Amino acid sequence: MLEIYSRHPKHFLAVDCIIFGYDLAEKELKLLLIKRSFEPAKGHWSLSGGFVEEGEGLDDAANRVLCSLTGFSNLYMEQLYTYGEVDRDPGDRVISTAYFSLIGIHEIEHELREKYGAHWRSISNLPDLIFDHRRMVDRALKELVEKVKAHPVGFELLPEKFTLVQLQNLYEAIYQKSIDKRNFRKKILSMNLLEKQEDKERETSKKGAWYYRFNEEKYEEFTRNGFFFNLAVS
Amino acid sequence: MLEIYSRHPKHFLAVDCIIFGYDLAEKELKLLLIKRSFEPAKGHWSLSGGFVEEGEGLDDAANRVLCSLTGFSNLYMEQLYTYGEVDRDPGDRVISTAYFSLIGIHEIEHELREKYGAHWRSISNLPDLIFDHRRMVDRALKELVEKVKAHPVGFELLPEKFTLVQLQNLYEAIYQKSIDKRNFRKKILSMNLLEKQEDKERETSKKGAWYYRFNEEKYEEFTRNGFFFNLAVS
DNA sequence: CCAAAAGTGTTTTCTCTACACCCATGT
DNA sequence: ACATGGGTGTAGAGAAAACACTTTTGG
Numbered sequence: 001m002l003e004i005y006s007r008h009p010k011h012f013l014a015v016d017c018i019i020f021g022y023d024l025a026e027k028e029l030k031l032l033l034i035k036r037s038f039e040p041a042k043g044h045w046s047l048s049g050g051f052v053e054e055g056e057g058l059d060d061a062a063n064r065v066l067c068s069l070t071g072f073s074n075l076y077m078e079q080l081y082t083y084g085e086v087d088r089d090p091g092d093r094v095i096s097t098a099y100f101s102l103i104g105i106h107e108i109e110h111e112l113r114e115k116y117g118a119h120w121r122s123i124s125n126l127p128d129l130i131f132d133h134r135r136m137v138d139r140a141l142k143e144l145v146e147k148v149k150a151h152p153v154g155f156e157l158l159p160e161k162f163t164l165v166q167l168q169n170l171y172e173a174i175y176q177k178s179i180d181k182r183n184f185r186k187k188i189l190s191m192n193l194l195e196k197q198e199d200k201e202r203e204t205s206k207k208g209a210w211y212y213r214f215n216e217e218k219y220e221e222f223t224r225n226g227f228f229f230n231l232a233v234s
Numbered sequence: 235m236l237e238i239y240s241r242h243p244k245h246f247l248a249v250d251c252i253i254f255g256y257d258l259a260e261k262e263l264k265l266l267l268i269k270r271s272f273e274p275a276k277g278h279w280s281l282s283g284g285f286v287e288e289g290e291g292l293d294d295a296a297n298r299v300l301c302s303l304t305g306f307s308n309l310y311m312e313q314l315y316t317y318g319e320v321d322r323d324p325g326d327r328v329i330s331t332a333y334f335s336l337i338g339i340h341e342i343e344h345e346l347r348e349k350y351g352a353h354w355r356s357i358s359n360l361p362d363l364i365f366d367h368r369r370m371v372d373r374a375l376k377e378l379v380e381k382v383k384a385h386p387v388g389f390e391l392l393p394e395k396f397t398l399v400q401l402q403n404l405y406e407a408i409y410q411k412s413i414d415k416r417n418f419r420k421k422i423l424s425m426n427l428l429e430k431q432e433d434k435e436r437e438t439s440k441k442g443a444w445y446y447r448f449n450e451e452k453y454e455e456f457t458r459n460g461f462f463f464n465l466a467v468s
Numbered sequence: 469c470c471a472a473a474a475g476t477g478t479t480t481t482c483t484c485t486a487c488a489c490c491c492a493t494g495t
Numbered sequence: 496a497c498a499t500g501g502g503t504g505t506a507g508a509g510a511a512a513a514c515a516c517t518t519t520t521g522g
Binding site: 471473474476478485489 | 504510512515520521
């Protein structure tokens, strides 16, 4: 009965993870990159990836890779695109499905990063990447911008409590555009997405800035149904 | 050097094509489905697909499948998503990348359809599909709606000459919502995307409706850069 | 002459944008 | 007292939405 299947060839299948982090202090989007530990292209900058194993689902493979690198197993993660050109990997023919995920930069333990030779690299100054990984990153960045226009992503990229200034910085880092402060606040507050806390962040200013946190139900709702966020100053 | 690769298993890899067509007469979106010709699930409704062969790119495989079914090799086509659950295909483990494409329903020869047992089925009344094909279709429909908000798709789904009423019907079929006629015309005409022709369509009304065609440069521009189209009446 | 579909403008509402000063506090 | 970053409101422009009648012509 499966003769028809077995007439066809099998292929190596991999996943590659594009891991975005947001650096509160530097107000920059970063990418978690590793130095590849085997040939071909050993020692070059690479996304972290891995082969899909026997009996392992595609999403599961991506989660395994992500989890081994970050120590978290329930991160936000989304399939991006599958790259299937015959010669994309000079080692052998490998089809690779790219996933992207979002994480607060502060959440990853230093030891884990050391263990895998992983480094946060700023988006605006990426090193050369192996194979087609740069194309993957570019596509992920585009996707992230689109995502952000219609879905909240702050939960994934910010700590639990954050200030409006920090949230705005995040949006500006993603859009690569500056946003008018008053318009930003007006819009984001009118969504009923944020809950003002009792305490203030006092590191960066003398006056201090009120902490907010996301209202979970509202966040979920927007994650499901989307909204429209498109404030920007060119 | 490739020992590291060869420690990992290989997998069957397939493509499945979600082929949308627009039926001018019935004002409905349709899907080109086939009756599967081999086990498992022989005789059941299915998207048309095929295995990725040795030395064949993923996009190339999708094009091959699409072309064999429609007779066209340069159709609009876009990768949708890759389905990689271990047991999605009861025959064996097969990872499948879904592609969706758009075509005018009138463009496919009857003989080709006969040859492959392909049939146009209305979106609003689909038969049961094998495996996870229904999920693929649902995702493609969502994607199509998003696509249409920012990119013109009429070229792919309509004949060269069409009326504004027909174009509006197409949008309504995709959105599954009715659109105000005056607002629709105002907006679409203000884009300079359409060129009024000298002649009228006279099949459906006594008065006749002016034919339009797309301005190719403008169409290309919008395809590249996008626009914003979101008129609808719930 | 009438049925059937095509075509046409205006008003209201809402959302986006631009823009500048006061507030609180640690030093 | 002042420097630093946080916080606030309003007016104007442009886009979206709501809405109803006239035109053409084949039968």
